[in-house]
Amino acid sequence: MSSPMLQAVDLQCERDDRILFRGLDFSIVPGTVTRVEGPNGAGKTTLLRILAGLNDHFSGELLWLGERWQSQREAFLRNLLYLGHRPGIKPLLTPLENLRALTAVRRPVSDQAMKQALDGTGLQGYYDVPCRNLSAGQQRRVALARLLIADEPLWLLDEPFTALDRHGVAGLEQLLLDHAASGGAAVVTTHHELDLPGMARITLGASPAGEAPS
């Protein structure tokens, strides 16, 4: 095994007086796609937010390349691409402007490359349409266009398959495989039947019976 990119040691998270998971150990190794699975309310999104450093209500250690990531925040964040539930697409801006605002703070990307990325997600001709006029699936595609021009090796994707049609799902699966093949790592939460060759799994426990999923 090559050395892990991201490592979780004895992770425990409690939310609303309920333990979501405890004693969770795993490594995210370059070249793999990892799927986080579990029923609704099992803490998949919470786990992903913890990995991204957005949520600090947890105990245990998170190691980036073998060191605590807090000590190397800038390097860690530069190498991380997190796509949340709400993907950071401003409804009033056009896909091109959204993409530019999201990528320009990480590295300079030419308009040409961004247009190609939008083409790659099937948004040709929608460059200048405000995102609020796009469908949910198309908005999701704007967010996913980021992956096509991403140079970050670690991807954390929260339900990226939501609202995508079959064609989009296949494209995204291929994209994940390509990313892994080129030495990147991806952690994905999804309810979609995702079964890629060589995929690792993190299974979170079922929520106690009778409890409403959060």
Add this chain to the structure above:
Amino acid sequence: MTARQPGVALVTAQVGTASAMWTVVRRDLKSSFRQRQDLLNPLLFFFMVVTLFPLGVSPEVSFLQRSGSGILWVAALLATLLSLDHLFRHDFDDGTLEQMVLQPQPLFLLVLAKTLAHWLVTGLPLILLAPVLGIMLHLEGNSIAVLCLTLLIGTPVLSLIGAIGAALTLGLRAGGVLLSLLIIPLYIPVLIFGTGTVAAAADGTPVGGYLALMAAFLVLAITLAPFAAAAALRISLSNS
């Protein structure tokens, strides 16, 4: 795919903080100008409050001259307060805020950029409108000039302090009420010195000392408020 053992292809190239801040400002300005009613709302409020005073209290020139600067300052303060809830709310709702926290640049500088954008679309228009309303309230030319100067120094302080409150109350449902309660006490010194400066100018005493004190407020707010707001944002996001 698993047979090969590819090394980690880490990226180290960073985008400079200044250009990242510029990206934030530009995106916020663009977004605001496509939602014009949000822009007009504080301005309209400012205009209406100031016009209602002569109608509601007294249209006498002596009264308006005496209290005009206070009316304008209070109205500007409340108009700023009105617009604060939008500072982070939209970004919070559509996930842009998460992306901002995950940018490799120091968060407090990005918060400063956001606050600057907020001031450009709320504070600056108020200052531009103030002379017109000043004439309406029979303020003298000298007083109007000093008033605009105090607003120019004072409204950025209001935006900066407001950013702390807006960030703290982000995840709350009744955030608006709490925001006012948290922020108003911190606004009071700015208000007192703002109106005090104009009153001194009207009396013909030198205003240099007052203005220097207000500038000190501004420097203090620029250096400290972004740190507090950035920390508050992290807490709010962590709890969401």
